[in-house]
Amino acid sequence: MGLGPTLLAAVPNTYNSNGRNYDYTSGFGINGGAGLNLGNKFYYSVDYRGAWLYTINGNKSHYFLHTVTSELRYAFNKQFSLAAEPGYLFLRGKYDEHPDVNKRYPYLRVSTHYAVDF
Secondary structure (H helix, E strand, O other): OEEEEEEEEEEEEEEEEOOEEEEEEEEEEEEEEEEEEEOOOEEEEEEEEEEEEEEEEOOOEEEEEEEEEEEEEEEOOOOEEEEEEEEEEEEEEEEOOOOOEEEEEEEEEEEEEEOOOO
16 A cells, blocks of 8 residues: 655646647555465456646646556466456546546556566
């Protein structure tokens, strides 16, 4: 679990500003997660990240971002494992001079992990 400031972030913007399709923002974020390890072979985790951001350069607006991810991983041995991580990002943009925006971005990441012991 954690919380703290977001000093600088770029957030996708539907309404171009200054020749960009994103706004520079700053704000506050929270995160948390939990995981499960079964016999050092199967791993499962779920994580949440959320943020409230306001525009410091771009269209006058503020944003709420929510991301939920989970990872399922199988370790073939101590060095090599294969993982799949489905996730979902929700972006709510509140604009002063434009209609509000609600966007959803589902995704899937498949990866391999390789550990090196020193």
